[in-house]
Amino acid sequence: MRRDQKMGEGNYPLAGHHLKQKNLLFGPLENIKTGAQIVITDFKKDYIYSVTSKDIISEMDADVVEETNKKEITLITCDKAVKTEGRLVVKGELVDSFGHTN
Structure with a gap:
């Protein structure tokens, strides 16, 4: 969502769809x-990341994607699967990371 975002550093925002089939996306x-x-x-x-908050905000509140000094993730989706002006925002703080081995 921002060109400068990196996993595990600062705020890492991701947006995804919320469909009528509630177990998808x-x-x-x-x-x-x-x-x-x-886990990403x-x-x-x-x-x-460990979830720290869940809020409904206006679709106009774009500041949730801004960079922060915290190592956190921000997940954003519509607050319901039909026409809506609200956004569900879930925030989590980084608690661990580990590298892959082949």
């Missing part, structure tokens, strides 16, 4: 709980 985020793990990979390292 970012649909499951509506049921995520604080403390749940989010760049195929060189895995990055493990």
Whole structure:
């Protein structure tokens, strides 16, 4: 979402679709709980984040993708699968990362 973003460094925002079939793409985020793990990979390292917050914001609140000094992830999707102006934002803090071995 930003050209300068890097996994495991600062704020790493990702946006995804929330469809009527709630088990696809970012649909499951509506049921995520604080403390749940989010794992992403760049195929060189895995990055493990712990969910710290879940909020509904306006579609106009673009500041959630801005860089921060925290090592965090920001997941963004529509707050429901039909026409909506709200966005579900899930934030997590980096708790671990580890490299892949072949």
